[in-house]
Amino acid sequence: MAKVLFEGVSKRFGDVAAVDQLDLEIADGELLVLLGPSGCGKTTALRMVAGLEEVSDGSLSIGDDVVNDVDPKDRDVAMVFQSYALYPHMTVARNIEFPLRQQRMDAAERTAKVAEAAGTLGLGELLDRKPGQLSGGQRQRVALARAIVRDPKVFLMDEPLSNLDAKLRVQTRADIVSLQRRLGTTTIYVTHDQVEAMTMGHRIAVMQGGKLQQVAPPEELYERPANTFVAAFLGSPGMNLLEAERVGDKLITPAGEINVPEHLSAVLDGPVTLGIRPEGLHLSTSGLAGTILLVEMLGAETQVHCSLEGGATVVVRQGHDAQRPTLGDPVVVGVDAAALHAFGPDGTRVAGT
Amino acid sequence: MPATEVQATTRPRSHSRKATLKTVLRYAFLTLGAFIVLFPVYMAVVNSLLEPSQIAHQPPPFFPTNPQWHTYPDAWKGGSLGIYLRNSAIQTAIIVAGQLVTSILAAYAFAFLDFPFKRAIFFAFLMTLMIPFEVTVATNLTTVTSLGWFNTFPGLTVPFLATGFGVFLLRQAFLQIPRDLKEAAQLDGYGHMRFLWSVAIPLARPAIAALGVFSFLGAWNQYLWPLLVTGNNNAVRTVQIGLKQLLNTQLDQINVSLAGTIIAIAPLVLLLIVFQKQLVRSLTAGAVK
Ligand SMILES: Nc1ncnc2c1ncn2[C@@H]1O[C@H](COP(=O)(O)OP(=O)(O)OP(=O)(O)O)[C@@H](O)[C@H]1O
Ligand SMILES: [Mg+2]
Numbered sequence: 001m002a003k004v005l006f007e008g009v010s011k012r013f014g015d016v017a018a019v020d021q022l023d024l025e026i027a028d029g030e031l032l033v034l035l036g037p038s039g040c041g042k043t044t045a046l047r048m049v050a051g052l053e054e055v056s057d058g059s060l061s062i063g064d065d066v067v068n069d070v071d072p073k074d075r076d077v078a079m080v081f082q083s084y085a086l087y088p089h090m091t092v093a094r095n096i097e098f099p100l101r102q103q104r105m106d107a108a109e110r111t112a113k114v115a116e117a118a119g120t121l122g123l124g125e126l127l128d129r130k131p132g133q134l135s136g137g138q139r140q141r142v143a144l145a146r147a148i149v150r151d152p153k154v155f156l157m158d159e160p161l162s163n164l165d166a167k168l169r170v171q172t173r174a175d176i177v178s179l180q181r182r183l184g185t186t187t188i189y190v191t192h193d194q195v196e197a198m199t200m201g202h203r204i205a206v207m208q209g210g211k212l213q214q215v216a217p218p219e220e221l222y223e224r225p226a227n228t229f230v231a232a233f234l235g236s237p238g239m240n241l242l243e244a245e246r247v248g249d250k251l252i253t254p255a256g257e258i259n260v261p262e263h264l265s266a267v268l269d270g271p272v273t274l275g276i277r278p279e280g281l282h283l284s285t286s287g288l289a290g291t292i293l294l295v296e297m298l299g300a301e302t303q304v305h306c307s308l309e310g311g312a313t314v315v316v317r318q319g320h321d322a323q324r325p326t327l328g329d330p331v332v333v334g335v336d337a338a339a340l341h342a343f344g345p346d347g348t349r350v351a352g353t
Numbered sequence: 354m355p356a357t358e359v360q361a362t363t364r365p366r367s368h369s370r371k372a373t374l375k376t377v378l379r380y381a382f383l384t385l386g387a388f389i390v391l392f393p394v395y396m397a398v399v400n401s402l403l404e405p406s407q408i409a410h411q412p413p414p415f416f417p418t419n420p421q422w423h424t425y426p427d428a429w430k431g432g433s434l435g436i437y438l439r440n441s442a443i444q445t446a447i448i449v450a451g452q453l454v455t456s457i458l459a460a461y462a463f464a465f466l467d468f469p470f471k472r473a474i475f476f477a478f479l480m481t482l483m484i485p486f487e488v489t490v491a492t493n494l495t496t497v498t499s500l501g502w503f504n505t506f507p508g509l510t511v512p513f514l515a516t517g518f519g520v521f522l523l524r525q526a527f528l529q530i531p532r533d534l535k536e537a538a539q540l541d542g543y544g545h546m547r548f549l550w551s552v553a554i555p556l557a558r559p560a561i562a563a564l565g566v567f568s569f570l571g572a573w574n575q576y577l578w579p580l581l582v583t584g585n586n587n588a589v590r591t592v593q594i595g596l597k598q599l600l601n602t603q604l605d606q607i608n609v610s611l612a613g614t615i616i617a618i619a620p621l622v623l624l625l626i627v628f629q630k631q632l633v634r635s636l637t638a639g640a641v642k
Contacts, residue, residue: 072540077540079540
């Protein structure tokens with residue numbers, strides 16, 4: 001068990017900086033989720049911890065040791081691949097045993113460990129099958145068993161659930177979390193699925209373009225996003241963003257005016273990007289003017305997409321008992337000013353909010 | 354039978370009739386092919402059992418009415434086939450083993466390692482496929498003789514211990530193995546040799562078996578090279594040369610020569626029967642995927 005520490009770590013492929021000056025500490029026993037859109041450098045960051053990718057710059061430590069130049073096999077990390085990377089010619093038992101055969105361990109001890117790992121993941125019945133005879137979910141569990149059997153310092157998981165169907169994904173997500181909590185092994189979990197991130201991580205590190213945007217526990221990430229990228233990326237749909245300007249005690253937008261709320265009145269000045277979650281908006285009689293663009297019924301809630309005057313588009317979340325508007329109708333969107341977030345011209349959260 | 358039922362059954366039946374016809378045609382075609390290929394072999398077997406006087410007979414007999422089983426022991430003793438077969442077996446075993454080992458190692462390097470000039474070197478390997486063996490015979494002969502390897506097993510086998518074809522074939526097979534498997538093994542502490550042994554070779558087994566069969570056939574059927582590098586004592590002379598000698602010394606007894614030929618191809622037939630499945634699988638692997 002160990003912490004993992006990135007200090008100014010970069011990875012360049014030719015001119016492309018896949019990971020750019022990453023500073024991040026993953027505490028001992030923590031489950032940290034690396035979250036971000038495709039191509040943001042999550043896999044690259046993970047592979048550097050594994051030693052499968054060399055570090056171009058900076059220093060990467062596992063425990064108290066800098067591992068920049070340590071061989072993958074000496075890092076004592078186990079990885080669960082998106083493809084599971086099971087050996088197709090070996091039985092489930094042999095697959096799980098594979099990491100142990102390398103260590104000098106007698107056969108009886110190996111068998112006991114395999115049985116224990118297989119039991120933990122409910123694979124007892126399947127030990128004699130080949131991977132080709134397993135379902136996707138079962139293969140995934142074999143991959144997990146192979147990772148835990150060695151009792152490594154760190155687990156690395158690269159989108160391990162992306163090949164499972166939606167229902168199984170929810171189940172396995174919960175299984176991985178309880179397994180991780182039980183074993184207490186430091187885990188870095190890569191995903192581009194924010195629901196996975198929000199439900200699994202002790203903390204979430206959001207990346208974009210190779211750069212770390214924010215690292216925080218899920219609630220904080222949702223309630224106090226550090227910049228407009230994180231604000232818009234988290235939530236389904238993400239936070240609505242509106243350009244505005246403060247004049248006196250009003251926030252002027254092309255679609256109408258909003259009173260400056262108390263929590264922002266001391267810190268705002270001039271142009272500002274306002275952020276508001278869909279649940280902070282409602283269809284009303286006073287507020288911002290626009291037309292209905294799209295109405296999405298999602299069962300418990302309805303998402304109403306509105307095109308505001310001046311060009312911005314916002315999404316309004318309604319309870320299922322609200323009256324559903326008609327496409328193309330003019331509409332007035334009311335703003336719960338107390339729920340407003342404010343971002344400066346460079347996109348970062350306005351200090352003191 | 355009510356009319357509706359008749360109608361319901363006609364369609365599938367005409368369908369299946371079409372399919373049956375197709376199958377029949379396919380089998381007829383394959384049978385014809387098999388016949389064309391096997392007929393000369395059959396005639397060789399028949400002729401080996403005829404009396405010498407019957408062989409030139411027109412029309413030729415298609416069945417040995419009075420089989421001369423003694424031609425086989427005659428060929429075996431008269432042609433020293435025991436020694437020649439042993440020599441061929443040794444020569445072939447060395448070449449097959451050598452080709453498998455060198456091809457596996459080189460193909461692994463091309464598939465899984467990064468090194469300078471990898472592409473250029475691989476290209477050079479491929480180029481050797483385009484040079485006919487005959488072109489290199491003279492220089493090889495000089496080299497082998499100057500090494501003092503004339504009429505020895507090294508002389509017979511060393512020039513064939515590596516093969517561009519084998520490297521190419523196995524490289525393709527290794528490239529089919531997902532990179533993730535290599536990386537997973539690497540994290541689990543497996544070095545190149547252990548990964549090769551416990552993952553790469555088992556997964557490439559069909560291709561390796563096919564290469565083994567090809568190199569067996571090639572080595573066993575060699576004629577020109579063994580003729581050039583073996584001397585008149587029978588120390589290392591192979592069975593193909595022995596057959597030629599048998600033919601020369603038994604001009605009046607073609608049946609005995611043919612018996613010798615049948616003996617010489619028997620190991621090949623055995624090999625093909627044993628490895629049939631792997632061979633077909635590796636040859637069609639590309640087509641199916
Ligand atoms: N071996 C490589 N050679 C060159 N560029 C690479 C290599 N691996 C990754 N990259 C580039 O680095 C960037 C980050 O890639 P990475 O695989 O880390 O993204 P990711 O966040 O895991 O994306 P995804 O969610 O699609 O898996 C991408 O622009 C990618 O094209
Ligand atoms: Mg990735």
